[in-house]
Amino acid sequence: AQSVSQHNHHVILSEAASLELGCNYSYGGTVNLFWYVQYPGQHLQLLLKYFSGDPLVKGIKGFEAEFIKSKFSFNLRKPSVQWSDTAEYFCAVNAGYGNNRLAFGKGNQVVVIP
């Protein structure tokens, strides 16, 4: 079964600081990778995704993630956070064609202090 690990479940940082959230997965085959974000009081929404091609993926709001196949990782980064980035971030993995559900990590609660 697929599993997804996210570390540092609670992250507190100041505006303009850089953010990196780690994500590791356990599946040896072809994967599709995602980061979802849940802002306070809102529903989950897609931040970015990787299906194939360039392993450095750019998403909305200045976020990017890098797929490193050899490390089974898909870390999320943002060079300079804003207060509005306060949210919970979830990494998710889909094992590709024929496996339609997503396995989610436990999430990172990120609080940005103005």
Add this chain to the structure above:
Amino acid sequence: GAGVSQSPSNKVTEKGKDVELRCDPISGHTALYWYRQSLGQGLEFLIYFQGNSAPDKSGLPSDRFSAERTGGSVSTLTIQRTQQEDSAVYLCASSLADREAGELFFGEGSRLTVL
């Protein structure tokens, strides 16, 4: 509507009662998913429907949980004889066909509290 619609948004029930949670997916989305979100536990997969295929029920935690999807659209998740550990936010998501399966669009969830 434009997005995934879930009802009720909040449900408080007594232990032992049955509850029904409803999901109305985005029009044209053939895949529908139910997840459960508990505090600090991330999202737990429950069940998946794809078109007219048999649903993937492998995530249902017990036989008290069941779900159906009528006419390939609206889905109902039923929890019988609720227990306190069933308290959670139940999320519904929908997506286009398999190739786009990973791009899930989520509803706002139904928060269930079992007293």
